[in-house]
Amino acid sequence: xxxxxxxxxxxxxxxxxxxxxxxxxxxxxxxxxxxxxxxxxxxxxxxxxxxxxxxxxxxxxxxxxxxxxxxxxxxxxxxxxxxxxxxxxxxxxxxxxxxxxxxxxxxxxxxxxx
Amino acid sequence: xxxxxxxxxxxxxxxxxxxxxxxxxxxxxxxxxxxxxxxxxxxxxxxxxxxxxxxxxxxxxxxxxxxxxxxxxxxxxxxxxxxxxxxxxxxxxxxxxxxxxxxxxxxxxxxx
Numbered sequence: 001x002x003x004x005x006x007x008x009x010x011x012x013x014x015x016x017x018x019x020x021x022x023x024x025x026x027x028x029x030x031x032x033x034x035x036x037x038x039x040x041x042x043x044x045x046x047x048x049x050x051x052x053x054x055x056x057x058x059x060x061x062x063x064x065x066x067x068x069x070x071x072x073x074x075x076x077x078x079x080x081x082x083x084x085x086x087x088x089x090x091x092x093x094x095x096x097x098x099x100x101x102x103x104x105x106x107x108x109x110x111x112x113x114x
Numbered sequence: 115x116x117x118x119x120x121x122x123x124x125x126x127x128x129x130x131x132x133x134x135x136x137x138x139x140x141x142x143x144x145x146x147x148x149x150x151x152x153x154x155x156x157x158x159x160x161x162x163x164x165x166x167x168x169x170x171x172x173x174x175x176x177x178x179x180x181x182x183x184x185x186x187x188x189x190x191x192x193x194x195x196x197x198x199x200x201x202x203x204x205x206x207x208x209x210x211x212x213x214x215x216x217x218x219x220x221x222x223x224x225x226x
Contacts, residue, residue, distance in 0.1 A: 033212040042219055043204065048212035056213040090158065094212040099165035100146040101211055105158040 002026065004093045004106035012112045018079040021109045025072050025093030031055070032074040033103065034066060037088040048094075049074050078111075086113045116141045116207050120217035127195050128225050135190040135220050137205035147188040148206040148214070149179055158204070164188065175199070197226045 005024045013019050025032050033056075034046040045058040049068035068074045078085055088110050092103040121136035139145065149161040162173025169181040179190045188205060205217040 031212040043216035045213050045215065050212065055211060092212065101208055102160070102163065103212065103214060107157040
């Protein structure tokens, strides 16, 4: 099976702009989660989508939003970018095995806000 | 709320030394526990996982971890590290579907 793919891999934006990141999960996985990774805060959970519905949400401002399509692909949007939004954004594809959820991570999108 | 604490931010070892990375979590219910590794320039990869059963779990590349429920701990071990084990290691707790809580990570540097 192909792994989790994220596009684009690198992105440079300026303050005030908005950005959309995309994630394609492993085939058959219906859950997609997003995380923000920074040197200072580590890995922080943003939100999870399952069957086109947001199932879990982290503690991020409303500028961070997402959605999921019927084919399980997910997009994440950040509006009114701030310098502090510079980070590696990771997407994880999850499936429920008989014993619990397992997550598989994509390579991430490196966002730089200037 | 869940929280995960990794005891060491940076560990430096010589090749063939033994490794133990500490991880403690805070959560009152049933959890699934994971260790992930992130090699330089690469994405997060699963090292090992604990769902239930035998508290000693074995993962890839000779790593193992022991779940001690009474101590809320899930420490990672490897008897003999190699230079190629240089990476960042993350402990994670999952108690809610696709939402995991990660520790701050431990950077391991192995000197040849």
